[in-house]
Amino acid sequence: MRRKSICLTLCLLCVLIFCSAIAANADYNSTKTTLTDALNRVVTIKKPVQKVAFTGICLTDALKIAGAWDKIVAREIVVLNPGFYPDIDRIPASNTTKGSPYSLNFERLLELNADCFLTFKAPMKGFEEMAEKIQSHIPVVALNLFDRHTIKRNFEILGTIFGKTDKISEYISWYENVLKRILDKTSKLATEQKKRYFLKWSPGKVEKFTTMSNQFIGMTTINEIAGGINVAADLNAYGGWIQSIDPEWLTQQDIDIIICEDSISNGFGPDMVDSSIVSSYRQQLMQIPFLAECKAVKNNAVYMISPHFLYTPAFVISLAYLAKWFHPDLFLNFDPRSVHQEYLTRFIGTDIDLSKRGIFVYPGF
Secondary structure (H helix, E strand, O other): OOHHHHHHHHHHHHHHHHHHHHHHHHHHHHHHHEEOOOOEEEEEEHHHHOOEEEOHHHHHHHHHOOOOOEEEEEEEEOOOOOOOOOHHOOOOEEEEEEEEEEEEEEHHHHOOOHHHHHHOOOOOOOOHHHHHHHHHOOOEEEEEEOOOOOHHHHHHHHHHHHHHHHHHHHHHHHHHHHHHHHHHHOOOOOHHHHHEEEEEEEOOOOOOOOOOOOOHHHHHHHHHHHHHEOOOHHHHHOOEEOOOOOOOOOOOOOOOOEEEEEOOOOEOOOOOOOOOOHHHHHHHHOOOOOOOOOHHOOOEEEEEEEEHHHHOOOOHHHHHHHHHHHHOOOOOOHHHHHHHHHHHHHHHHOOOEEEEEEEEEEEOO
């Protein structure tokens, strides 16, 4: 009898150990989440995510919007204005070279023991090699936050990672409302009513003419939302980027509007109160000889806008400004600066008052 009792006790003990192991394993698995990123890669992340590293300027705004700024341990090497991003200059860089999001400081990332590494889907080589090198230590997630067709899904990925679904939903609802207000006007335009534009984009060299073809999703977004026609739509490009524009080709185009999105040193920024540097740059651009006969120059339709909007979720702000420039008669009661101010105050969490400081566009409204 005693022997049977011992056997029964041992059996019960084994059952308890087995059940405990299952429960422990279930609890362990419950701290994991699996997602599909912008490159259709299946990634598993342990939660909660307390420390995150990232590359890509687009992710700075996204992490602010997602309420995850306090979790950053390594960032994009480009130092952005601390007025928007508190203490960003004190956070070590993830990558080693400006313009190369996949050239990482691997040793630093491993030392920081990040729970997750975020980067963006870019038309350049290097992602696979980078991911292969670190993903056994740190999960790698690629996002696309500057494409209107994918922004909602990619912000939902951020919400899953950080558990901030309410903040994400609030932003997406606001973003979609802004787009709707613009599209309510521009969607009715006939092709001949749309403005033919040239987007100049260079690292602060007024004589340097580079642009984007319609291979870059940002250009088709401008076309569809703001009501424009990109004159460089069909030019050969690498990932959308056209490295050099032939001046003779440019003189042959019928251009209603020139949008200059050059990186101008000490020109744009939240702390700027004097627009003279941007104004002077614009004058230099308009005085380039081969632009003298351009319709846009003759009509004074040359507009300056901060490149900060190009690769970030703030592209919706640029669409508001562009729509007003392209079709002022349609947007008489539409104030893009108020849209911009709401974005800064409500989602970026800055106390910057655009009526007092901050140069992001020129001429203003």
